[in-house]
Amino acid sequence: MSGSVTLAYDYPLLGVFWTTFWLFMWVMWFFLLFHVIGDVFRDDRLNGWAKAGWIIFVLVLPLVGVLIYVLARGRGMGRREVDRAQSQQEAFDEYVRRTAATGPSRTSQADELAKLSRIKERGDISDDEFQRAKNRILH
Structure with missing residues (x-):
């Protein structure tokens, strides 16, 4: 081997910081x-x-185009x-609600109707309220 060999300890600490800074700026630029x-x-x-104009402007003159x-x-x-x-959050929330509603923990129409009839028997709701709630369950 002829010539000088540059080792890692020959690279000054300020040079490491400077290289790291420019690498960071390069990544941020992209x-x-x-x-x-x-x-x-x-x-x-x-x-x-x-859209085509902006894309061409940004690709031809990237620094000026992005800045403008x-x-x-x-x-x-x-x-x-x-x-x-x-x-995206609303779509995810809707997906979770839809998935949770069709899961195994959902009560069946028969269970809901049984609860509704027990409430009616106790006298907590009128016949009219019972019919409206029953129609909501069945439709």
Whole structure:
């Protein structure tokens, strides 16, 4: 082996910090770039030509394009992200309710009608209320 060998302890600590900082910035840049591209496609108010224009602008001049996009449409970006998260949460909640309602713990119509007739026999509800509740159970 001829020449000098650079070992890990020859790399200064400040160089490690500087390299780590630039690696972090590089990862954050790609995160922001993909977030902007995803937001362009997610926005329902933009037509196809506007979406194509933003995508071309962001890909051809990435730093300037992302900066201008965030300045021009940043507030809407946050609102669309919140709306998406809320709709996903609502869909999940609805799925859980639907799944829990059809599970084995659900009482059958016969059980509900039996409870309803016991309540009527005790005199807690009138005949009219009994008929309305029975119709709700059966339909």
